[in-house]
Amino acid sequence: MKLLFLVDAMLGNIARKLQIFGYDSEYKSNIDDLELIKKAKNEQRIIISKDRELIIKAKKQGIISVHITKENEIEQFLEILEQISLELDAVSGDRARCTKCNSLTSQIDKSNISDKIPQKVSEFNDKFWKCNNCDQIYWEGTHIKKMQEFLEKIKLGRRA
Structure with missing residues (x-):
């Protein structure tokens, strides 16, 4: 389900x-x-x-x-x-949904969005996703690292 x-x-x-x-x-x-x-x-x-x-x-x-x-x-x-049994294995842009409209996202080539992202972001990131509904663009920034840390704390809490 x-x-x-x-x-x-x-x-x-x-x-x-x-x-x-x-x-x-x-x-x-x-x-x-x-x-x-x-x-x-x-x-x-x-x-x-x-x-x-x-x-x-x-x-x-x-x-x-x-x-x-x-x-x-x-x-x-x-x-x-x-x-509720949730699968919380890892944080991945390939699975994440748009946090603005909750729609699915799809990986997009950097060359297709280079005019829509800051130059520094383009220099330091290779994987990008675009919301299929609102066109919001995502990349694996520091928020992914913070979410991984959050996930680790949840896993530690489950073992306690």
Whole structure:
């Protein structure tokens, strides 16, 4: 089963990290509980929220939901992993989704985008990806290293 997530307004960073790990994770900031539940049900999405009341309502509707109680992002991810089996092997641009619109990305040749990226970025990077929807361009910058470190902390937390 392909996992699809719907993340509420309080957890935007979690949605973006799930996208970087390659998971379809919609983030909604201006949506009421009933609309969010309806969307999750129609699209078979798992709700992730800090809102206890929302989680209770969603579960009554038969929607898989994860109630986040921690403040630290590592601990929040561990809460998700306690309830849902996610594959978090490595951070890869080939699997990542667009963090602006949640769409898939495709690898693109540097020569096709040289006019759209800073010269220094072009000099130090060889692999680039472009969002299939909004045309946002991505490369393996320092954020990938930070995400790898984040992943290692999650793995350490799972062993504890």
